[in-house]
Amino acid sequence: MPLRKLKKTENILERIKCCIRAGAYRDTFHAIQRKKERDISLPEIIHVLTTGRHEKSKDRFDEAFNAWNYAVRGLTVDELDLRVIVSFDEERDLLIITAFYLEERR
Numbered sequence: 001m002p003l004r005k006l007k008k009t010e011n012i013l014e015r016i017k018c019c020i021r022a023g024a025y026r027d028t029f030h031a032i033q034r035k036k037e038r039d040i041s042l043p044e045i046i047h048v049l050t051t052g053r054h055e056k057s058k059d060r061f062d063e064a065f066n067a068w069n070y071a072v073r074g075l076t077v078d079e080l081d082l083r084v085i086v087s088f089d090e091e092r093d094l095l096i097i098t099a100f101y102l103e104e105r106r
Helices: 012-022 029-038 042-051
Strands: 025-027 060-062 067-075 081-088 094-101
Touching: 012 042, 012 067, 012 081, 012 094, 025 029, 029 094, 042 067, 042 081, 042 094
Parallel strands: 025 094
Antiparallel strands: 060 067, 067 081, 081 094
């Protein structure tokens, strides 16, 4: 029997900020790898998650994990355009899935 598709989280930016304030967030293994490959720091990701905008058109439902992935885009302190993909685990903690720059870094 197929899993029931979960509803999207309402007020996603507020939920993300709440998790960050509570320290209820963590990197996935994939995020750890990509941060290293792309030279992206956790403070850059946190900055974008707390100051960026939700890109609803980039949200995707991940069938494998039966969870919504949400896209947040914003500028780092160095004014680099960064997109961060996040989700939530069973405990409703924030999972950082991946992050990538949307422009070439100089």
